[in-house]
Amino acid sequence: MNNDLEKELENKDIRPTAMRILVLQALMKHEYAMSLNDLEMEFENVDKSTLFRTLKTFEDKKLIHCINDGNGSVKYAICKATCLVEHIDKHVHFLCLKCNHTYCLTDFEIPSINLPVDFTFESANVIVNGVCANCK
Amino acid sequence: MNNDLEKELENKDIRPTAMRILVLQALMKHEYAMSLNDLEMEFENVDKSTLFRTLKTFEDKKLIHCINDGNGSVKYAICKATCLVEHIDKHVHFLCLKCNHTYCLTDFEIPSINLPVDFTFESANVIVNGVCANCK
């Protein structure tokens, strides 16, 4: 059961405390990326600084990546195998205008983008806005 | 001189106060998009709520558009002819990792992006990170 999650954490060099297992569980449970606020709702009795630091730890250890949804809120999602290659998420994100959930479209790579002369490409952030399958 | 700017404002149905002319001037002067904070620096003696409301007015009247630079800061840039077509900016934005300036690459359209079945496209936000021509 939680052994899997414990191992998951230990693999990433994160000590598997009760709190961290719960947060990881929550992140896995949802198919969309969660904000700090989403987690606060999920665990009402837990301090937000704890959740914040948990997320930071996860991010440092590359268990999750964060996404700026283009509206000011930051959301976190588990890194899939494809994320890990270079730790920069090269996939497209999708913000549903109805439910406000952000999805990692891990199977959809960012298309190549032209730039003016003398501008060099490092990475790109692509957020598509629209309506997701659940809200359709 | 300022007559041009005054007309610019009046064309968009914005009353050309001294303050607004100055803000418009500032926005035109820079080739990159400005944040509320950038404007506060530029006009140290002006209250930020005034600048804030000025930007909101400009945005409402579609004189400028705002860009979320993917790092949490919102920046504003004058709408070019190409912006105006549908009032949604369909062009790519570029955040320079050295100077932290955001550029509207108005000549570079967002490429078409594939989505999973049942996800519908409404608009997209593309922010490329890299090094701009000035910092190269």
Place this chain on the structure above:
DNA sequence: TTTATATTTGCAACCTGGTTGCAAAACATC
């Protein structure tokens, strides 16, 4: 197993950027 050491958590407080209510100032209209 007990003690010493390091890590994690909760609380309170803070900071920043964005936002609003309200009164004074500036402007337009009669």
Place this chain on the structure above:
DNA sequence: GATGTTTTGCAACCAGGTTGCAAATATAAA
């Protein structure tokens, strides 16, 4: 110039994110 409307400045607020510090918990050493 008197009247009504718009704009501005001030103060205060709000949300999200962030930090310092002490208490609680876990780990390592004796």
